[in-house]
Amino acid sequence: MAHDLEPIVRQFQFGGAARRIEPHGCGHINDTYAVAIGPEDGPARRYILQRLNHQVFHQPEQVMANIEAVTRHLRRKIAAAGGDPDRETLNLVPAVDGRSFYRDGDGNYWRVYAFIGGARTYQVVESPEHLYHAGRAFGKFLRMLEDFPAARLHETIPDFHHTRQRFERFQQALARDSAGRARAVGAEIDFVLSRAADTAVLVELIAAGRLPLRVTHNDTKFNNVLIDDATGAGLCVLDLDTVMPGLSLYDFGDAIRSGATRAAEDEPDLAKVSLDMALFEQFSRGYLAEAGPVLTPLELEYLPFGAKLMTLECGIRFLTDHLEGDVYFKIHRPGHNLDRARTQFKLVAELEKHWDRMARLTGEYR
Ligand code: ADP
Ligand code: MG
Ligand code: MG
Structure with a gap:
């Protein structure tokens, strides 16, 4: 274990001593531990202790302020709807000084959830x-936070989905060609350039005030939903580090990008990369069953576009990093970022191919 966790645990209001602390789960961003509190011979209460990755999150206190505000709101809404606020949302356990986190002497930020x-x-x-x-869980998340003033949240990763800016950065990387790789990836470059107009669409709709700013999760992967063992239903949305003001289309889109394919994000064999329309349909049905009633007609209309844009954005980021010599995303083999970019572009092409079907499926709720 990299850290001596006992002194950390003592900084939180557990009302008892830790009898076991062990690594938990397979998150890739934070360090996550399960903590059991209570006497050796009695029943234990369990908690999740996490060290925030401050390489990724530069403003840990703003991240925590966002999580505090959002979970408090969720708790109230879940209770009002007759749900179980202890299981259907994350619940922070305060530090001994009453704050929602503890900052250790090395500058690490720690937090605890029930x-x-x-x-x-x-x-x-x-x-x-x-x-x-999963669709239902994320849809419900949006619906429960519909009346939360999204603009009050900190934008902890500024311009996270400013797709026009992402495209401009790609153009700069292409012009510089600092790693001398542009010549070998002409097809991928053309793929992006021919879709340049797409990158401005949502940015312009926001500027025109035509899409509502919402509380968005920004990491709507399937593995961030707790599935209830007893019912199989989505119980709780986890991993709230990237909660920010944004568009419903970002969350829906990224969930489709990451969830509606069976292929790994870095699958080198593109023949294995396809959009699974059954998965698209299931996620959309679940999402719309919960969020459908609060989404505006324009949001509903743009759901398929959101899926395409989030996938294109992701591919653009990978290709940009490939052109810059792999300076941002960790690579484990030569050409890794290029492989990643290619899977995303293949998925974009697949989404374009299935456009009518996607529009029909999401359009049923309009
Ligand atoms: P990361 O950002 O590293 O993915 P997560 O917040 O998703 O971190 O947590 C990692 C894993 O820990 C989750 O996938 C889940 O299995 C588990 N986990 C997180 N919070 C809780 C909780 N409150 N109760 C039970 N399990 C949790
Ligand atoms: Mg996670
Ligand atoms: Mg995370």
């Missing part, structure tokens, strides 16, 4: 129903 038992996350989608329930 452990939600009887449920688990899955790394792989095992059935289409899985995505239906």
